[in-house]
Amino acid sequence: MASLPNEQNQRERRQSSDHESFLSHKKMRWLKIALVLCLITVVSYFWVDVTPRHNGGSWYGYTLGTIGALLIVWLSMLGIRKRNFSAGRWSLKAWTSAHVYLGLALIVIGTLHTGFQLGWNVHTLAYALMMLVILSGIYGVAVYATLPASLSNNSREMTRGEMVEALAAIDRQLQAAAQPLGRDESDLVIEALAQSTFNWGIGARLSGHYRKCATNRALAYFADDWSRPAGSDEPKDKVRALLGRRKSQLDQIRRHLRIRALLEVWLYLHIPATIALLAALTAHVVSVFYYW
């Protein structure tokens, strides 16, 4: 019994030392495999003499096409695989590592499969979708590697709930502080309070530029009046101070939204494009054999 905690410790230590990114999983085993795959493909492309020129319809083209199609199907199965956790050789991390590197190798395999013969047809549609999926995936890996740090920097140990709650607290005070204001001024405050934090378009989220921000507008109105000294307890000054706090809280939330959007947006391309690719791939393969 006494050994049990010891073993547990060891295992924990081992697991924590195992904690490496999926990119460097097993000393980049899948990167090496993908590189070898690319190398074989490129060398054989120049070595195999296809006449009159390389295209998807030669025996070599069909071979690359078969490899590519199998890869695409397998890569797209990450969506199913990630919903089941398991450890070991085919842990999700290993799977993800292979997904990334074999996906990159697909650029070489897919492009050489085309023999650089592209046109306005379903075959090139499949190729274009494949490249779209891969490029969005590259973007995804890049932002996953860089952005989470800035996400936690920005949150300054606040949870998302706290950010929303903080904004609500400021709003409640703003509501109370704005009571003495006149019609026009309170309308400005109402507008700022009523404006949704989240119902903005993808452009605003990604860029962080909220051009129709009512809080900004209200702040601009109240900030115009510099006649009274700071710290005065005129209702307007209170509202101005609270609007300023609201603005900085909003900014934090918006920075968070921006980073989240940058982190998530590629999936909105990657996943539908993958499904579209599977459809185009089916059409590509069936059409080739239909008009065989």
Next chain:
Amino acid sequence: MAFLIRTIDLTADGREIIRDREVAQEALTIGRAAENDIHLGDLAVEQSHARIEQTAGGKLRIEATGTLGFLLDGRVTKSGQIVPHEGAELGFGSYRLVISQNGDEAPTITISQTERAAQSSDDLAGFSLARTLPSKRATAWLALAAILALFLAVPIYSHLTRSAVSEGTSTRDGAVMMDASWSTGALSQAHHSLEDNCEACHAEPFKSVQDTTCLTCHQDIADHADKPRQLTGRGPLSKGDALQWAVAKQFGKEGPGSCTTCHTEHEGAGRMEPTAQQFCSDCHGTMDTRLTDTSLGNAADFGTSHPQLQAVLFTAPGQTKPERISLAGKPKEYSGLKFPHEMHMSRSGGVARMAGNLGTKAGYGSSLVCADCHTPTADEAGFLPVDMEEDCESCHSLVYDKVGTTFRTLRHGDVEQMRADLAALDRVPRSPAGSGILRGRQRPGQYSRGGLYYQNFGRPTRSLVSINRALSPNGVCGECHVPTTTNGKPDVMPVNLRNHFLSNGWFNHEAHTQEKCTTCHKADTSKSSSDVLLPPLATCRTCHMGEDDKTADVPSGCAMCHSYHPKGAAKNGTIARASPGGDKHPGLPNKDKQGINAVLAMLGRKSD
């Protein structure tokens, strides 16, 4: 200093009860214990939770006294500073303490209890992009459905249900929709009219393009050789090829030797790609080891492995059939003509003067050039046969008599006629002044067609002698022809000039118009008509090397000069009529009556 503490309670029916009390203290304690200044009855609040004290400048300082923090404007913290004029909100458990101050009044702490709603998941969902963008799943299904419908369902459905076509319907009737999206590339020029008519070649679903389909139009294409001989010549397939064909057979390909093995389509508009050299060299590179009886030399690459060119020529007097001779070394031919090219092409001498005298009106320059005698064919690929009357007689006049102002000319090519003409010459007496022709040479300026040309026909009274003189080596005939005797009578050797010299390849002069004739044909130095002026292989190789020789001026594959399909009855470029009972396309219009366009239009359409 003091605080105003205002407590707001709710009665059971929702009415607010507000109690104010003033506490004259510098600091307040907050907690669940009853002795605190602000007593909050919530288990989430510690017995002694925090302490508020006034600091200099009217500010308030709040410190947590226990282990838990508190909410300051929604943010969890353990200490904080507040400007009461600006206001702040503190949160302890379910209690909310709003701090405010008006003017010089004491800071007010308003205490109310809220139902501490669990963080609404709706609030947090707003952080996700899902709020802004259409769901991934919906987009995916939509794209999936659109692509499968447009690029799969529509073409297949319209292919399977295309309407039956009878004669006279337009080409668009019964065509398959959206199958242009399946095309992997533009068709070659020759097949351009089939661009929107995929089913013409792809006759049946999931069945590879069959030879019989190609032969519907290209009916007169002949086989390269007998099938067994082809198989022997090819030899056994290499392991790789055998594997390839084994796989291809599984997918319904017809096998090596089918049309599509060599002719690939959809490689882009323009001319169909010539078949690669390798298709030929696979067999012809080492064919003598397999076809031991072949007369063909091995050929794998024009630059490095190609037999010497051979020309079909007559090589000896009296030959009735030409023979193929190698152009290596100094080959000799025997055409039966005496024609030194050098003398005719010389820039000085009698011939050049003659040309100069005939002058530009007659189309001559200061000396003879090739084109003065050799006329290209209409397509400029080759040359018309040299014609005595057209090409020689301007100088080599056969005028033998003058009656009044009219000249009498011997008919070329008919010895009997010449005999008769010359024999009749002396029957008509003429004045010596008028018969200048027979008086001897005159000034060369008068030499031209219809003009004067001296020939020694002999004296008029000795016509038989003159006939013999005409046929003698120095006579009018013997000047160009080789005299001989036929059935005891003087005659000339028959002339065997050939127009085509290559039997297994072709040569197109039009493609070589940038070159001077003498670059390849050494006519300007040839002193005898027995010289074969066709260039040997080495001359071709100064520009033409094998297909893979990238340094050559003209990398040349086999198909540049050779055709795989023997030149038979059908000429290139014309499409022969298909057999009425073509299996693949029953119900085609009557091809005898309709043009090829109608045939093309009907190809692949469903029949009635």
